[in-house]
Amino acid sequence: MRKIPDDFKSKLHNLLTLQTLSYKEGNVADYIPALAQVPPELMGVVVATIDGKVFTAGDYDTQFSIQSISKIFGLVMAMNRVGDNLWKRVNMEPSGQPFNSIIQLEWEKGIPRNPVINAGAILVADVLASHYSASKLAFLSFMRSLANDENIYIDQEVNQSELIHGNRNAALAYLMKSFGNIEAEVPDVLTHYFAQCSVSMSCKQLAQSLLFLANKGIHPLSNKKICTPKDAHRVNAILSTSGMYDQSGEFAFSVGLPAKSGVGGGIVAVVPNFGVICAWSPPLNSFGNSVVGMNLIAGIAEELGLSIY
Numbered sequence: 238m239r240k241i242p243d244d245f246k247s248k249l250h251n252l253l254t255l256q257t258l259s260y261k262e263g264n265v266a267d268y269i270p271a272l273a274q275v276p277p278e279l280m281g282v283v284v285a286t287i288d289g290k291v292f293t294a295g296d297y298d299t300q301f302s303i304q305s306i307s308k309i310f311g312l313v314m315a316m317n318r319v320g321d322n323l324w325k326r327v328n329m330e331p332s333g334q335p336f337n338s339i340i341q342l343e344w345e346k347g348i349p350r351n352p353v354i355n356a357g358a359i360l361v362a363d364v365l366a367s368h369y370s371a372s373k374l375a376f377l378s379f380m381r382s383l384a385n386d387e388n389i390y391i392d393q394e395v396n397q398s399e400l401i402h403g404n405r406n407a408a409l410a411y412l413m414k415s416f417g418n419i420e421a422e423v424p425d426v427l428t429h430y431f432a433q434c435s436v437s438m439s440c441k442q443l444a445q446s447l448l449f450l451a452n453k454g455i456h457p458l459s460n461k462k463i464c465t466p467k468d469a470h471r472v473n474a475i476l477s478t479s480g481m482y483d484q485s486g487e488f489a490f491s492v493g494l495p496a497k498s499g500v501g502g503g504i505v506a507v508v509p510n511f512g513v514i515c516a517w518s519p520p521l522n523s524f525g526n527s528v529v530g531m532n533l534i535a536g537i538a539e540e541l542g543l544s545i546y
């Protein structure tokens with residue numbers, strides 16, 4: 238296990254202070270109007286380790302919309318539920334297209350490129366909506382048990398906003414349905430998908446929830462088996478190649494960690510056998526990744542020598 242230097246706490250604060258003005262280089266997502274209201278200058282970061290240490294700076298305890306970070310948790314639930322059958326309905330290749338692209342889905346006959354673009358996550362939402370009688374509640378209770386915190390909730394304003402502005406996601410779902418790759422009714426699938434995107438969590442809750450991916454599927458704080466070692470490996474592999482949208486190649490090239498971002502400005506990065514970093518700052522770059530979040534994770538990875546490559 239990597240050693241954390243004694244002065245890491247102050248180094249983390251320095252890394253955050255260096256970013257104080259960088260948020261101005263990005264733009265807060267406004268295609269979901271409720272997200273546009275979040276103050277752009279907020280920023281926080283957490284490094285949680287599998288041996289129970291937690292290092293924090295800034296607004297690390299403020300809850301924000303996890304958006305596409307939810308795709309990791311949905312994927313783990315679906316893998317647990319249907320096993321390898323999932324991979325008959327969704328691939329594991331980078332898409333090279335924007336996360337909400339439709340065009341590739343038609344060429345590829347309704348089989349999404351991977352489970353962390355919107356089409357793939359909607360497919361996963363179909364698995365959950367079809368296999369749980371109350372999939373939203375099952376998702377929420379999975380999140381609460383992973384974080385060991387009941388104070389995790391679906392933000393109703395964001396959820397409404399997603400529903401009203403979700404036409405492109407509906408188009409993806411109906412296109413997959415037309416190819417026979419969606420089992421449940423599309424409105425039920427979308428209801429689950431929008432609810433999971435609208436979950437609010439803090440950097441600390443997210444980092445601690447995901448520790449099982451750094452620890453071969455076992456949550457180190459509860460000792461519970463969340464998924465198999467093979468599935469932890471597979472999720473990390475997908476995050477390495479596809480988790481940062483169309484910037485995944487650059488992120489692997491410059492930082493070298495499996496990571497997932499969401500348009501709420503959060504980014505989580507998994508460091509196998511070490512821990513999880515979560516950074517949050519709402520303004521996004523042109524790829525949809527948090528400007529400050531990327532800088533923070535890059536700075537921490539360099540400081541601690543965390544690249545997996």
Ligand code: DON
Pocket residue numbers: 303304305306336337353354355399406431434498499500501525
């Ligand atoms: O589907 C959407 O538009 C959002 N609810 C999730 C967006 C997001 O974070 C981008 N994901 N890959």
